[in-house]
């Protein structure tokens with residue numbers, strides 16, 4: 001042991017990688033860094049859409065972790081606390097813990113098994129779903145959000161538009177609808193975002209069913225039923241499972257999937273932080289928000305350990321993409337400052353595809369030994385800039 005304080009980061013999504021980048025940039029020589037990540041890899045969840053639409057494979061959205069000076073443990077943490085982490089039955093002591101395990105999708109054995117429906121909301125689930133979903137040449141296709149909160153507010157509607165376009169291009173007689181428990185899509189984001197999504201759905205011929213809270217007990221194969229008794233019949237359905245709290249956070253405060261946290265992600269106890277999708281912040285479940293909250297927690301931990309000042313948190317920023325009929329993308333840029341969240345919209349354009357591809361590339365580079373800062377920023381970090389074609393799937 002070096003005698004330096006040890007900081008353990010749990011999870012290598014945007015939240016965990018943001019924390020690690022910050023810790024490496026500000027205190028690489030002063031702390032021992034460990035990351036616990038199943039498969040010792042990072043997965044870009046937004047690739048779910050590309051995989052489901054047949055534009056890529058899950059492996060295109062994964063990178064093995066290779067971060068100089070960081071010990072990587074290929075495992076899932078069993079419990080987390082301020083004093084350490086239980087993993088593989090052993091206790092790893094730490095001086096600070098930053099937990100960023102995301103949200104976990106309800107497992108298949110706790111979901112109904114219907115022949116006409118698939119459950120997925122990550123790239124590997126999407127690959128299995130793509131193979132399992134009956135290929136429709138005519139009939140009703142449904143994309144439904146089956147619980148709140150869920151990751152990435154516009155993504156289910158982007159998927160519905162993408163599926164509708166794919167059926168249109170293939171001259172199939174298929175009608176796509178999308179259902180959400182929200183009173184309107186992106187109600188929590190506000191501003192012009194709901195109108196953008198509703199217009200995009202309308203233009204692509206996607207029917208929207210709003211305030212549709214699925215009652216899975218009352219539903220059956222081919223018919224999704226809402227708690228207020230509405231029925232949506234389908235011939236094929238892509239269902240987004242309810243998101244649950246990861247088991248490693250089970251002992252922490254809060255009843256639902258999310259853990260209540262302080263401004264830097266602190267959880268009651270000093271030197272324990274929960275960041276990213278698992279934190280109850282009232283903000284959208286988006287990568288830039290997760291990354292920024294990881295950075296803020298890293299600053300908080302360094303200050304609490306007496307190693308560095310904690311600068312004022314920088315405004316959180318996230319970019320989420322909406323798909324439009326004909327292959328254009330729009331971008332919703334959410335910024336969270338002390339005045340609250342604000343959303344700006346880049347209107348539909350084919351020119352935004354390289355920007356999205358650049359975000360994927362930079363995320364994967366940040367896991368695989370890329371520079372420590374700037375993940376997801378507009379500034380190119382590795383290889384060609386955003387304007388250049390992406391070698392990957394998008």
Ligand SMILES: Cc1cc2nc3c(=O)[nH]c(=O)nc-3n(C[C@H](O)[C@H](O)[C@H](O)COP(=O)(O)OP(=O)(O)OC[C@H]3O[C@@H](n4cnc5c(N)ncnc54)[C@H](O)[C@@H]3O)c2cc1C
Nearest residue numbers: 011013014015046076077101102152276277285286287290
């Ligand atoms: C279809 C889809 C599209 C999206 N599109 C966008 C977009 O366009 N823009 C945007 O900003 N966001 C988008 N998002 C949302 C974004 O991906 C998430 O908000 C972000 O990944 C959350 O980061 P996180 O680090 O909190 O969690 P995650 O990304 O979920 O990462 C958590 C990591 O922790 C690991 N882990 C879990 N349990 C444990 C454990 N017990 N021990 C150790 N490790 C563990 C997991 O394997 C995972 O690698 C999208 C999400 C989806 C599903």
